[in-house]
Amino acid sequence: MxxxxxxxxxxxxxxxxxxxxxxxxxxxxxxxxxxxxxxxxxxxxxxxxxxxxxxxxxxxxxxxxxxxxxxxxxxxxxxxxxxxxxxxxxxxxxxxxxxxxxxxxxxxxxxxxxxxxxxxxxxxxxxxxxxxxxxDDYLNKKTSSQISLLSDKELEVSQFIIKGYSTSSIAKTMNLKKSTISTYKKRIYEKLEISNIAELFEIFSII
Structure with a gap:
């Protein structure tokens, strides 16, 4: 069984x-x-x-x-x-x-x-x-390869941002300091080569 x-x-x-x-x-x-x-x-x-x-x-x-x-x-x-x-x-x-x-x-x-x-x-x-x-991603290095650069924590923070969570809310939910979340956000923007939330939405929407 x-x-x-x-x-x-x-x-x-x-x-x-x-x-x-x-x-x-x-x-x-x-x-x-x-x-x-x-x-x-x-x-x-x-x-x-x-x-x-x-x-x-x-x-x-x-x-x-x-x-x-x-x-x-x-x-x-x-x-x-x-x-x-x-x-x-x-x-x-x-x-x-x-x-x-x-x-x-x-x-x-x-x-x-x-x-x-x-x-x-x-x-x-x-x-x-x-x-x-x-x-296809392996051969052509498409956008989803950018997402693969994110660590699990960075990806999790990205999802909360997309859901509309504030930095404080993300910190509380993940049981982390606000400064830690801010650091994650900075790394996300750097790795994805973006400068604002609108661009983050765009990255995830075209995958």
Whole structure:
């Protein structure tokens, strides 16, 4: 019997995933966690075979260290990112950190079924679009390569900025000093060669 953990703060998403998974593996035992902390505690005591992890939660964007920690606890577990966050920005980053796949929440029902079925059978899955994107970026050094220059913390700060968070709000959410957030913002602007938030929006919108 396959044991599967769904980590997502939306119960309706978990229920939808459960329905699709059961249509592929009828006898699957499915566990639920609505945040990463609960998920970590669960896998410390209950081994699972597959983990589906969202990377965007209220007041928190999950970094690649979460995947690394989960892999440390359960080395044999297969982890796929299941998120509406832009796969062209995040897929290769998380896969390099140890994730075994990336499935976009915005996929059609047919695409989702195919992706899940492939993942369960092969233990890995990335879309053809992302395979092509990774090769294209490598060969042509396109804009997404700029994003890859950002550290996990810098990328997280960027996402909060795009969501409209102030420096103070970001500092409080990430439990860091305002001066630290300001330093991250400076590094982001330098690495992306931009000078204002409007340009930051533009960089992320054209990926």
């Amino acid at each position: 396959k044991r599967i953990l769904l980590v997502d703060d939306h119960s309706i998403v978990r229920q939808g995933m459960k329905y699709v998974i059961k249509s592929i593996i009828a006898q699957a035992e499915i566990f639920n966690a609505d945040d990463v902390k609960s998920a970590i505690e669960l896998i410390k005591t209950s081994a699972v075979d597959f983990i589906f992890l969202d990377i965007s939660f209220p007041d928190q964007n999950i970094s690649t260290t979460t995947v690394e920690l989960m892999k440390h606890i359960l080395p044999n577990a297969k982890i796929t990112i299941f998120s509406a966050m832009d796969e062209e920005i995040y897929a290769s980053r998380f896969i390099k950190a140890g994730a075994d796949g990336f499935i976009n929440k915005l996929s059609s029902d047919e695409e989702l079924f195919f992706a899940l079925d492939y993942f369960f059978k092969n233990g890995r899955y990335i879309s053809e679009n992302i395979k092509s994107k990774i090769i």
